[in-house]
Amino acid sequence: MSILLALKVLMKESTCLRRYKHVKSFIEGKGEPEVAVVYCTHGDETAGKKAVEKLLEEEQPDLRKAVKFVFANEKAFQQGERYVDTDLNRSFPGSAESNSHEERLAADMMEELQNIKVLDIHETSTSPVPFALFTWSDEETVDTLRSAGVDSAVEISYTSGCGINHYGGVEVEVGPKKSEKAVNQAYKLLKDFLINQGVVKGETDYSSPEIYKVYGTVSKLEEDWMPVSENFESVDEGDVIAERDSGRIVADEDFVPILFSDTYSNILGFKAVRLEKVETSFYSQGED
Numbered sequence: 001m002s003i004l005l006a007l008k009v010l011m012k013e014s015t016c017l018r019r020y021k022h023v024k025s026f027i028e029g030k031g032e033p034e035v036a037v038v039y040c041t042h043g044d045e046t047a048g049k050k051a052v053e054k055l056l057e058e059e060q061p062d063l064r065k066a067v068k069f070v071f072a073n074e075k076a077f078q079q080g081e082r083y084v085d086t087d088l089n090r091s092f093p094g095s096a097e098s099n100s101h102e103e104r105l106a107a108d109m110m111e112e113l114q115n116i117k118v119l120d121i122h123e124t125s126t127s128p129v130p131f132a133l134f135t136w137s138d139e140e141t142v143d144t145l146r147s148a149g150v151d152s153a154v155e156i157s158y159t160s161g162c163g164i165n166h167y168g169g170v171e172v173e174v175g176p177k178k179s180e181k182a183v184n185q186a187y188k189l190l191k192d193f194l195i196n197q198g199v200v201k202g203e204t205d206y207s208s209p210e211i212y213k214v215y216g217t218v219s220k221l222e223e224d225w226m227p228v229s230e231n232f233e234s235v236d237e238g239d240v241i242a243e244r245d246s247g248r249i250v251a252d253e254d255f256v257p258i259l260f261s262d263t264y265s266n267i268l269g270f271k272a273v274r275l276e277k278v279e280t281s282f283y284s285q286g287e288d
């Protein structure tokens with residue numbers, strides 16, 4: 001067998017062996033990527049996609065290092081929906097054999113996003129924005145967090161099934177959902193992240209966000225409660241946190257409201273504490 005033929009056979013076999021991937025990803029720049037940018041984990045949150053397109057198509061920057069881009073849920077995006085079968089950000093670690101489109105995507109993403117610094121861009125209707133969510137406190141995650149340039153970050157390992165629980169990395173929330181403002185915020189975070197990671201030329205500017213840790217939720221039995229407390233601003237026991245025509249809900253203890261909005265069906269939002277005392281030690285993990 002000639003060398004050329006042997007090579008062709010080998011290439012054909014390796015193509016056959018490669019499992020079909022459901023998630024769409026591509027690499028820009030030269031080399032092995034150390035950072036990844038994920039968008040459309042929720043198909044109806046398009047700010048990240050628009051920001052990436054603005055950067056790659058309009059600005060076409062000179063990339064000094066490779067970046068992996070992951071267009072997480074293209075099918076849900078095409079349908080204009082958050083998800084097709086199950087919420088992707090509750091479907092991790094997923095399964096390649098699952099009947100759920102999102103569980104198959106999650107399994108692919110677990111492979112795509114191992115040992116790489118991940119910035120996953122989401123949109124929210126809560127305010128204020130932007131802010132970050134993370135679950136791991138290892139050096140890479142802290143570095144990613146500080147690279148994104150946000151002022152507030154929430155440790156949310158309390159929830160499970162999110163991508164960041166399984167592959168590390170940082171989610172950023174921009175808003176208001178479906179606005180031009182959200183796209184501009186996403187673009188700024190993306191650019192800051194890539195500059196701070198040495199991918200795009202620019203002046204590095206790491207942020208030192210306030211850190212909050214989620215430890216619980218405030219449930220609601222009916223959908224029509226409107227939150228009246230401000231996210232990231234402490235409430236005291238007895239403060240009114242939600243109301244509707246027929247009454248009000250008061251805080252049963254002191255806490256910091258996080259992600260309070262009228263969008264969840266069964267909870268008002270999350271309860272958190274501000275990690276003032278461990279802030280220095282928390283950051284020291286990311287310092288050399």
Ligand SMILES: [Zn+2]
Binds near residue numbers: 045123
């Ligand atoms: Zn989202």
